[in-house]
Amino acid sequence: MLELRDYQDQISTQAAQLLEQYKICYMAMECRTGKTLTALAAALKYGAKSVLVLSTVRALRSIYADYNLMRPTFTMDAINYESAQKCIGNHYDLVILDEAHRLGSFPKPSQRTKLVKMLCKGLPIIYLSGTPTPESFSQLYHQFWVSSFSPFNLFTTFYKWAKVYVEPGLKKVGGHVLNDYSKARKDKIDAVTKKLFIDFSQEEAGFDAKIEEYTLTVPMSKWTENALTHLKKKKILSWDDVNILGDTPAKLMSKLHQLSSGSVIDECGTHIITDYSKAKYIRDYFVGKKIAIFYVYKTELDLLKKAFPIWTDVPEDFQQHKGNDMVFLGQVRSAREGVRLDTTDALIFYNLEYSYLSYEQGRNRLSSKERTTPAQIYFICSDCGIEQDILDAVHGKQDYTFAYYKSKLRGRLPI
Numbered sequence: 361m362l363e364l365r366d367y368q369d370q371i372s373t374q375a376a377q378l379l380e381q382y383k384i385c386y387m388a389m390e391c392r393t394g395k396t397l398t399a400l401a402a403a404l405k406y407g408a409k410s411v412l413v414l415s416t417v418r419a420l421r422s423i424y425a426d427y428n429l430m431r432p433t434f435t436m437d438a439i440n441y442e443s444a445q446k447c448i449g450n451h452y453d454l455v456i457l458d459e460a461h462r463l464g465s466f467p468k469p470s471q472r473t474k475l476v477k478m479l480c481k482g483l484p485i486i487y488l489s490g491t492p493t494p495e496s497f498s499q500l501y502h503q504f505w506v507s508s509f510s511p512f513n514l515f516t517t518f519y520k521w522a523k524v525y526v527e528p529g530l531k532k533v534g535g536h537v538l539n540d541y542s543k544a545r546k547d548k549i550d551a552v553t554k555k556l557f558i559d560f561s562q563e564e565a566g567f568d569a570k571i572e573e574y575t576l577t578v579p580m581s582k583w584t585e586n587a588l589t590h591l592k593k594k595k596i597l598s599w600d601d602v603n604i605l606g607d608t609p610a611k612l613m614s615k616l617h618q619l620s621s622g623s624v625i626d627e628c629g630t631h632i633i634t635d636y637s638k639a640k641y642i643r644d645y646f647v648g649k650k651i652a653i654f655y656v657y658k659t660e661l662d663l664l665k666k667a668f669p670i671w672t673d674v675p676e677d678f679q680q681h682k683g684n685d686m687v688f689l690g691q692v693r694s695a696r697e698g699v700r701l702d703t704t705d706a707l708i709f710y711n712l713e714y715s716y717l718s719y720e721q722g723r724n725r726l727s728s729k730e731r732t733t734p735a736q737i738y739f740i741c742s743d744c745g746i747e748q749d750i751l752d753a754v755h756g757k758q759d760y761t762f763a764y765y766k767s768k769l770r771g772r773l774p775i
Contacts (some may be wrong), residue, residue, distance in 0.1 A: 364401055367733055371398050371558055372590070373402075373405060375399070375486060377403075379484045382484055383483075386486075386492065386553075386557045387399060387489075387558050388747070389488070389490060389510060390490045390565075392563075393562060393567075394565075395749075396419075396423055396488070397426050397430065399488055400432060401542070402486060406454065407558050408434045408454040409434050409435070410434060410436075410454075411435070411437075411456060412436075412454075412479065413456040414441050414453045415441070416459060416697050416698045418698045418699050419458060420440060421458070422676075426775060429436075442472070444472075448478065455483050455486070457476065457486070457487050457488065459488065459489055460488055460489045460490055460492065460503050463495060464492075464499030465494070466496075466502060466518050468518070469502045469745075470502075472761050473505070475742060476506045480506050480508070482508050483679060485509075491717065494716060495548050500549060501525075502518065510520050525545050525548050526544050529541075572735065573737045574610055575741055577748075580637045580638075580744055580745070583634070583635065584637070585744040587619055587634070588744055591606050591619070592612075597615075602621075603626055603627045604627070617711075617746060618657055619635075620662060620711075621635075621660060621745065623660055625633075631659040632661060636666075637742070638742065639664055639667035649705040650683075650684040650686075650705045650706075651684075651689065653668075653690070653710050654690055654691070654695060654708070654728070656691070657694060664689050672687075675700060677701060681703075692727050693713060694716075694723040707735070709737070709738065711723065711740075712739065717752045719754035720754075720756075
């Protein structure tokens with residue numbers, strides 16, 4: 361049987377005790393500290409005979425690898441959240457919810473969360489996440505709501521819970537004023553939930569390698585510079601049979617975001633590559649290095665595949681590849697969780713999502729206890745686009761919103 365690290369053994373024992381007492385344990389263990397193995401060990405110590413693990417598609421292969429390595433006495437089904445309905449009617453003794461923060465939408469639960477609640481009825485749960493509350497402590501309500509043993513069971517809906525645990529506020533979305541439930545009262549929430557958490561950091565696990573961030577600014581073509589300026593001013597951009605509209609704030613920001621990195625989707629839904637400058641820059645700057653690249657839009661993948669003909673989107677194949685001729689290409693939203701890329705020399709964000717969570721989790725893909733050299737993260741920003749502003753927002757632990765965009769642009773160009 362696999363021998364656990366000392367901290368994994370200690371945490372799994374503590375987790376089994378929490379399951380016995382509360383039927384809930386939340387392992388808030390940072391990325392690459394071995395959450396899955398620790399959770400499987402906790403399930404074994406708890407005495408489970410049949411375990412369900414819900415996770416992301418990309419993480420399933422790794423979860424089964426850990427299970428086969430450990431060879432516990434319980435049976436296990438591991439399935440992605442989107443396919444979880446296939447498990448309805450099966451019998452389990454315990455559920456492990458990997459990347460549990462995915463269940464934290466508020467004020468209303470997502471369909472995914474409602475389905476998970478059905479599957480977890482009456483069962484003990486191990487929650488796993490390195491970022492339990494990436495945007496707001498209000499994200500905890502529906503995570504615990506899926507459990508029959510939630511510490512918030514007295515509050516049948518988020519709105520009732522919010523009257524006690526949230527500081528009321530207002531926010532403007534698309535010209536409408538809505539209730540803002542994001543300012544949760546952490547002290548009150550901690551008083552009820554802290555006993556259920558096991559927090560563990562990379563530093564406590566003995567990670568020596570640090571993350572080093574670099575920003576590289578790429579000169580884009582004159583066409584891209586002119587196109588961005590014109591679209592900001594006129595809210596429309598046309599050439600040949602192509603029409604790009606920025607007639608709503610959200611649409612304008614999206615089109616500027618796309619064009620900043622060399623692609624765009626026109627009004628007919630056609631995906632168009634407009635500028636190879638970023639891809640060529642990466643190819644020349646990182647020659648001789650093993651690199652992984654995160655992109656945002658589908659057309660960016662097409663663009664990158666032309667610049668890097670030897671590529672893979674399977675992280676396990678990339679990890680095992682010994683040379684530096686193969687490049688990993690991953691869509692940041694799907695690759696930010698459950699993917700290990702610590703054999704790469706550098707992780708490159710070709711483009712950035714608006715989400716702080718994508719930034720925070722994506723950059724941790726290079727971390728591991730075995731890594732001895734600094735994990736190098738590169739953000740590729742155009743010299744005329746909006747990526748630097750997005751990076752400024754996520755560095756400040758904010759999502760990039762239209763309000764943020766307007767505040768950065770005010771005084772430079774008319775909106």
